[in-house]
Amino acid sequence: MIDSRGPRFGAAITTVVLAIVLATQSGWLLFAQTLVFAVGAIAGLRYAPYGLIYRNLVQPRLGPPAKTEAEAPPRFSQGVGMVFAGVGSLGFALGVPLVGLIFAAFALIAAFLNAVFDYCLGCQMYLIIQRFRTAA
Amino acid sequence: MTGVIVLIVALLVAVAAGLVLKARSGKVQSFDRTDHGDSPGISTSVNVITGDDLGEPLGERATLVQFSTEFCAFCPQTRVLLTGLSAEHPGVKFVEVDAAENMDLTRRFKVFSTPTVLVVRPGGDIAARSSGKQQKAEMSQALQSVLDDAGHGARW
Numbered sequence: 001m002i003d004s005r006g007p008r009f010g011a012a013i014t015t016v017v018l019a020i021v022l023a024t025q026s027g028w029l030l031f032a033q034t035l036v037f038a039v040g041a042i043a044g045l046r047y048a049p050y051g052l053i054y055r056n057l058v059q060p061r062l063g064p065p066a067k068t069e070a071e072a073p074p075r076f077s078q079g080v081g082m083v084f085a086g087v088g089s090l091g092f093a094l095g096v097p098l099v100g101l102i103f104a105a106f107a108l109i110a111a112f113l114n115a116v117f118d119y120c121l122g123c124q125m126y127l128i129i130q131r132f133r134t135a136a
Numbered sequence: 137m138t139g140v141i142v143l144i145v146a147l148l149v150a151v152a153a154g155l156v157l158k159a160r161s162g163k164v165q166s167f168d169r170t171d172h173g174d175s176p177g178i179s180t181s182v183n184v185i186t187g188d189d190l191g192e193p194l195g196e197r198a199t200l201v202q203f204s205t206e207f208c209a210f211c212p213q214t215r216v217l218l219t220g221l222s223a224e225h226p227g228v229k230f231v232e233v234d235a236a237e238n239m240d241l242t243r244r245f246k247v248f249s250t251p252t253v254l255v256v257r258p259g260g261d262i263a264a265r266s267s268g269k270q271q272k273a274e275m276s277q278a279l280q281s282v283l284d285d286a287g288h289g290a291r292w
Contacts, residue, residue, distance in 0.1 A: 019147075023139055053267050101138065101139055103177070105143070108143075112146075112151075114152075117157060119161075123198050123205075126208075130205075131242070
């Protein structure tokens with residue numbers, strides 16, 4: 001179980017990073033964010049860079065969590081973020097910046113919904129993906 | 137410049153989507169009793185869920201069905217809420233369905249997000265439905281109206 005505030009803090013930083021990606025059209029920054037997503041999804045939220053910032057700098061000031069949650073949903077959503085940011089990075093790298101911007105924008109919408117509305121769009125993607133996979 | 141425009145559009149979409157989702161989350165939609173008579177074909181109905189569908193008998197007075205997935209943020213707390221309600225009311229059963237593992241039910245009942253909760257009358261007729269973060273007051277009320285209705289069962 002993890003502190004519920006951790007993923008939301010991470011989502012807030014992600015929102016800011018992706019906003020900078022869009023405003024500056026920086027493929028490299030989007031690639032860096034892809035790596036951040038990848039660490040959380042593959043190694044686990046314990047190693048997620050924004051989670052480390054949260055645990056070391058923010059949580060000590062906030063005190064113990066009022067609410068905890070399972071790691072699997074936010075970790076899965078980091079994986080969804082990784083795919084979107086990865087495709088966007090590829091778009092920038094291959095000289096199709098519009099693809100980069102559109103995929104970064106989708107990732108930003110998901111991060112914003114998580115940070116501001118406590119809604120995990122990445123988590124909901126799981127059932128949508130399953131529906132597509134079994135549609136045939 | 138294109139990037140700034142995309143950023144502004146994305147933020148507007150995110151705010152609008154967030155407000156819509158927040159307004160819908162936990163909102164209970166109620167349905168009138170459907171008269172399915174003695175029709176044997178009811179098991180494929182979108183208004184009726186049977187014991188066969190769930191793999192176990194329905195509750196005597198009501199059944200609370202929760203569609204969940206492994207990666208669902210509000211499923212655990214909804215499970216706690218509904219388990220509590222079923223414990224408080226004798227004859228009320230709680231059944232959790234893995235939406236990804238039971239795609240036939242997921243499609244039949246058009247479940248696109250989790251948790252989705254169905255409040256089911258004793259005969260399998262669906263009385264109410266709600267998705268997202270559940271509030272105890274709203275869920276209690278939806279359940280109570282099924283229990284009250286069942287109390288006047290003679291009418292039916």
